[in-house]
Amino acid sequence: MSARRICEGRVVIVTGAGRGLGRAHALAYAAEGARVVVNDLGVGLDGAPGPDSPAARVAAEIRAAGGEAVAHGGDIATTEGAASLVRTALETYGRLDTLVNNAGFLRDRMLVNLDEDDWDAVLRVHLKGHFLPLNHVAAHWRAEAKAGRTPVARVVNTSSGAGLLGSVGQGNYSAAKAGIVGLTLVAAAELGRYGVQVNAIAPAARTRMTEHAFAETMAAPDGGFDAMAPENVSPLVVWLGSAASAGVSGRVFETEGGRITVMEGWRPGPTADKGARWTPAEAGEAALKLLAEAEPPRPVYGAG
Template structure:
């Protein structure tokens, strides 16, 4: 929510104190009404809408056999649906602008996670939603580029209200004044750049950002393949898979796996 004393209001106040302008939006972005009002709130306040950063979310971590349907639905709703609906309503506005002869230089930054790229033990709901955000990003970039809209995804690692509760020791700021690897300020410059005109031509990409490191994630792409031009028996299919795996890269390590 964006009322007095809320985190959103604190951000608005901090931006105003730095000489900027901001408004808070307290709607539910996992509803069509809330997502549409997010866009109209920005348009009413500033007269234009240039960049959308989708970053809403929370955790309900459970091992798979302990995860219930409510935990699954709640996490997928806020992360995946909460990305789709703001993106859909922002894109509709930008498409209308383009068709009216006012092509935008629009930018979307979606928030994925290492859990969505590699998996994370105890986070099957969160990992599935974050993987879905990557696929949504790729499709949106392919569909919306014709309207002047660039769409990228970022998998950040930083200290937030959410990560402080789950990974308290890892996220803690160093007491000795050394480089604070988990400070959100390490990640935000990439978000700013991706949301700016300087990022022209960069779309359909997924990045990781943590501490002083930025990584381009290369994702799923064809690896070793073998085409015999004929059907295989199950045993022959197995033999082929064994040969291909011998030449393939090792699968990425799932976070938390032993």
């Protein structure tokens, strides 16, 4: 007798699922029995409209393999786009169990060359594009819980090492990805009472967004393990989006190749308390002593 697939019967939304990590996630969920809403606006790497519909291609790929999927081409960084995404899941499959927030693009610039449009565009698609779908699925799941149908709901957000450590030339992207971590922690705390678990991943994989960074690892050795394949990230994402991850919420996982790391965020380090107000000179002297006792920070990506 074959083992039950880990997401059998669940309905899963994956944003930015037309290519790269999102496509890998959508296919992996379908392989584990999920019915998948494949969202992708169909844009270029810089956010400009594209000529095709990658969401439809991925949905067709899932159906050709015997799975169930529907394409959604709306802009999830708008209220209507996010609302229609949730409606698509409910009207097509009658339920919604998991949201994977993955959509994004890059406009890399050094800070002195980063203009307002580049800042707004990246914050919009990454951070607002996480908030609005999360906002709409949370409202649905809260209503379900209040109606006595508490869901076994999951959200998997997509941060980045750039959001945890910073990345030279990516001030906008790093800020957006750091914001996603904060949003994840708040959502996990607020939504747990409604049966919703919220976690984030910080993946490293070869996609359109990272092909230059991973130029030296574009292909695996003949017959070898391709550590940068986006498919390596998806198993953890599928598990986090399944009922099997019960009790795991408010966590950030770094994942790359065959490695999974639980990331531990800001925690109190060395502390000094005078019990009264410091003078600037005293505060500086105390700060230097504390820094000498503290663990050195990990370097920003691309620094040095």
